[in-house]
Amino acid sequence: MVDTGISSENVSRTMGREAQRNNILAAKIVADIVKTTLGPKGMDKMLVDSEGNITVTNDGVTILEEMEIDHPAAKMMVEIAKTQEKEVGDGTTTVALLAGKLLENAEGLLEKKIHPTLIVEGYRLASEKAERILDEISIAVNSREVLKNIAMTAMTGKGAEGNKEKLAELVVEAIDQIADGNKVSSDDIKIERIVGDSVKDSELVKGIVLNKGRVNKEMPLTIVNAKILLVDFPLEVRSPEMDTKISISSPQQMEAFIQSEEIYLKEMVDKVAETGANVVFCQKGIDDLAQYYLAKKGIFACRRVNKSDMEKLARATSGKIISNLNDVSTEQLGMAGEVEEVARGDDSLVYVRKCNNPKAVTLILKGGTQHLVDEIERAVKDGIGDVVAAVKSGKVVCGGGAVEMELVRRLKHFARSLGGKVQLAVEEFANALESIPETLAENAGLDPIDVLTELRKRHEAGAVREGLNLFNNKIEDTFQAGIIEPIKVKTQAISSASEAAMLILRIDDVLISKSKGEDKKVREMIE
Structure with a gap:
């Protein structure tokens, strides 16, 4: 810590080599936290928040989000994990581990008096070369079985392990349904969770399931050959937009006022029925009297359906969301074979199913406890993200550390074509990639040195697809073994990790402003 002499006493400053060392240490600590969760044999973390809520998971981004991290460099590690989750949905542990290893290796170069700018240049060249190599060694997606293997690989090692085949089949079937060629979005898959049944009872509904019930118990429980009206305005008497005072001087005027409201609501329901x-699914409220009139006409209605569910209902039923009842026509109605309310304990679910070629579907995930269902959901989201990424790019790579070992071999060959100290940075970038198969072996209880030595030998011999199959603890062709990942997981992880490492390496001065009461906390954080 250095006193600048020109800034307020409420500003802490760390500079030079000390600032770099502190930032690198923070990043390494974050990487070490998630390191043991990598791979099918990775361990879980138990997270307990300030209110005593418990989360048991080995999902990298969930762990990092739940931790209350203060250090600025450590926060960057959390951000790249969030970016990985947003862009792909999987590979969050990989990106954090890789960024930490890149910085750890850079520290060795800094100790040799190699300037950070040269290290950054080497890392940039290596990252660009790695992405080109990945494109060269990628494999085209040519079957549904490949997509199923991708989903199973993503879910392996998580709470879904025992039922990954069933869940992978549901994920692939859901994406098959909503995909339009290579255009597909995970937003079109809704996930509903049910606590109490077995995971193997999870199902895919080719339509939408809402955690709602009918607004009036006199409405029918089931509607067959449903014609669905989607409205985003309230079925209520409109309130004036400004403060309004109504003067009533006699009981007759009061009666007439009430009757006018009833007439307005009845006419509104009549318009709905005429279509x-x-x-009816309404994004806003439905007046009690309107509910009564709808029930009398045998119309099934739900209110306060959130906007995202309304959009999914439109895509599933081919309906249009209406903003004005006067514009409603039969062509704007959605269609479904059946709409049904199903009671589950004190709650109700509304199933909109048997839709004709729905472009939005629902995965219903079941499990014995809330913790299990939460972890199943995280695993399924990883699977969905990976399969969507594979469908969009049409390319996959071998898992089990095979792709990383091939990158290491080719990057080291590339480094030899470079001159000067940049060559050392490219070599350290390659060495950082070895941390993935090394950690996979370590977490499985294998000897990482033996595993890395054998992998190097096989890749030097041209066995590009050879990786570590942790289901039988053998080194073999991981593509044939069904251990497959979308290329996007690897390109995004390498890009994000190298960018974060380069950004942190370029920092040689950290100035932190604080309130007077935070002085001790900040000192502890950066020292």
Whole structure:
């Protein structure tokens, strides 16, 4: 810590080699936290928040998000994990581990008096070369079985392990349904969770399931051949937009005022009925009297359906969301074979199913406890993210550390074509990639040195697809073994990790402003 002499006493400053060392240490600590969760034999973490809520998971981004991290460099590690989750949905542990290893290796170069700018240049060249190599060694997606293997690989080692085949089949079937060629979005898959049944009872509904019930118990429980009206305005008497005072001087005027409201609501329901709709989903509220009139006409209605669910209902039923009842026509109604309310304990679910070629579907995930269902959801989201990424790019790579070992071999060959100290940085970048198969072996209880030695030998011999199959603890062709990952997981992880490492390496001065009461906390954080 250095006193600048020109800034407020409420500003702490760390500079030069000390600033770099502190930032690198923070990043390494974050990487070490998630390191043991990598791979099918990775361990879980138990996270307990300030209110005593417990989360048991080995999902990298969940662990990092739940931790209350203060250090600025450590926060960057959390950000790259969030970016990986947002862009792909999987590979969050890999990106944090890789960034930590890149910085650890850079520290060795800094100790040899190699300037950070040269290290950054080497890392940039290596990252660009790695992405080109990945494209060269990628494999085209040519079957549904490959997609199923991708989903199973993503879910391996998580709470879904025992039922990964069933869940992978559901994930691939869901994406098959919503995909339009290579255009597909994970936003079109809704996930509903049910606590109490077995994981193997999870199902895919080709339509939408809402955690709602009918607004009135006199409405029918089931509607067959449903004609669905989707509205984003309230089925209520409109309130004036400004403060309004109504003066009533006699009981007759009061009665007339009440009757005018009833007439308005009845006319509104009559308009709904005239469209031929027998199901209404409303984004806003539905007046009690309107509920009564809808029930009398045998119309099934739900209120306060959130906007994202309304959009999914439109995609599933081919309906249009209406903003004005006067514009409603039969062509704008959605269609479904069946709409049904199903009671589950004190709650109800509304199933909109048997839709004709729905472009939005629902995965219902079941499990014996809330913790299990939460972990199943995280695993399934990883699977969905990976399969979507594979469908979009049409390319996959071998898992089990095979792709990393091939990158290491080719990057080291590339480094030899470079001159000067940049060559050392490219070599350290390659060495950092070896941390992935090394950690996979370590977490499985294998000797990482033996595993790395054998992998190097096989890749030097041209066995590009050879990796570590932790289901039988053998080194073999991981593509044939069904251990497959989308290329996007690797390109995004390498890009994000190298960018974060380069950004942290370029920092040689850290100035932190604080309130007077935070002085001790900040000192502890950066020292």
